[in-house]
Amino acid sequence: MTGLADDGRRHEAKAIPIMEVAARLGIEGLRRAGLEFEGPCPVCGGRDRFSINPNRGLFNCRICDDGGDGLKLVQFVLACDFVKALDYLVGKADVAPDPAVVARRKAKAEAAERQRREAEEAARARAIRDAREIWHAALTGEGTPAEEYLAARGVWFPNGWPPTLRFLPDHPYMKFWPGRGTVAWMRGPCMIAAGQNAQGRITAVHQTWFDLERPGRKAQIIAPDGSLSDAKGKAWPAKMVRGSKKGCAIRLTPLGTSGVMIMGEGIETTGSALAEGIRPAAAFWAGIDLGNMSGRMLKVPGIRWSGQPDLEDADAWRPPECISQLVFIQDGDSHPKATRAKLLSGLERAAHYSPHPDFKGWIAAAAEGADLNDMRMKEVKNAGTA
Ligand SMILES: [Zn+2]
Incomplete structure (x- = not known):
């Protein structure tokens, strides 16, 4: 569709660094994030879903589900075809976006964003449900190994044991593992703390697995592949929150x-x-x-x-x-x-x-x-x- 005559211009267009293309298109608000730049998408406005990798010369929007090189970026933002994008970059015409295409894209992107939010909300509701289930299954912590664990760490409660701290003797350590989904890595004694929001409702539990053999010590967490630490050599955390902790306190x-x-x-x-x-x-x-x-x-x-x-x-x-x-x-x-x-x-x-x-x-x-x-x-x- 480009024809031989465009070859020279095509090379010329491809030689323009993608960040320069972005600047010419007036894309603003990008922040460096590692090797990439991230920011609001110029088409759907989605925050932190749009990124440009200057080294690879590629952009991507996870909401619009679109991406590619600098020429593709022009087509994406201006809603135009390849030839017009070429004209825009090396050239001639003043290319204005086609309003009908822009409107169609916007509607599509908004629907995708709405879907994403609904999925997020559903996941949050599920996490809160899980947290409450764990909370209701747990026993009062007083007189249990949870009390011993804290006492060994120098923590006790002069005015009585807090009802917000509970205990489960054999609680599964549920965590995502690539290829397997969220699975129980191991089980063990665990202190369960209530995360209460401003209204006093429990929307999260804070879980601390500890070692019965070594008083006051957190449990050593073993991953499904037998490893004791992540790729950076950091021990797997023995504490984990389940639910929605935002705005909560123990x-x-x-x-x-x-x-x-x-x-x-x-x-x-x-x-x-x-x-x-x-x-x-x-x-x-x-x-x-x-x-x-x-x-x-x-x-x-x-x-x-x-x-x-x-x-x-x-x-x-x-x-x-x-x-x-x-x-x-x-x-x-x-x-x-x-x-x-x-x-x-x-x-x-x-x-x-x-x-x-x-x-x-x-x-x-x-x-x-x-x-x-x-x-x-x-x-x-x-x-x-x-
Ligand atoms: Zn987008």
Whole structure:
């Protein structure tokens, strides 16, 4: 269809780097993501589903289900044929997109996006159902190996065992494995913690598999192929969340009336602060993970971690309105800059929504390079030997 006469121009067009083609087409908002650039699709607008690989000279939109080289990109964005794309790149005519084709594509892309959202929503509902099933099957944790596990880590509860911590003696470690789908990698004793959303509903469970032979130690997870670690050499995690954790927290103590909340990421960290007995009236809730405590952060060009909350993230966690003082515990063993930025983002979000004009949020850092629970365990050991 191109004819021999086009050969020279075709070569010329193919020689134009695809990022330059993208710039000429006015494609904006692309961000570097590894070897590729990602951003909103110029045709369907789908976020983070459109990507360009400059090294390979290819683009792809997973929603539009379209992709190819620079010439293909012109056809894709301008809804034109090959010859017109060639004219556009090396040349002559001013090519305007065909409105009928654009409209048809848009409708198709919107339908695909709608389908994707529905599938996502169904998966989320299924995950929440699973989480509640696990929760209802579990026994109270008091007097079980879950209590022993925490006690061996220096964590106990001065005002009574939290009803949010339960135990299952032989709980399957369900996880995806390539070629097999989601399967039980292994089974074992597991602490089950309730992730409750702002309304107090359980939408997630946090699971910690531990080792009965070695008190206070997490279980060694063995993959279906017998491996103990992932490709990067990192041990398979012994903790896993099932359900929808967004906006949830693990409530180790009731809210109380002090207006003070102390929150660490994990049950062990938050529980360590609680067992220290420093602020006995405060509410001690575990935030599950840093990302959940921070919510989505604003992307500021040129800054890796802005530390500013993206207030459009409506489902992000924030403390109940009665809280006027929020303390985040920073563990020293993770990436300090990223961690701090995330905690600041969460505190800023809390301050923004707080009805208290004198709301205060701050970060309590564990000693450098240490995790609060490690410090706690050392203290407990020293006290025991003194
Ligand atoms: Zn698209």
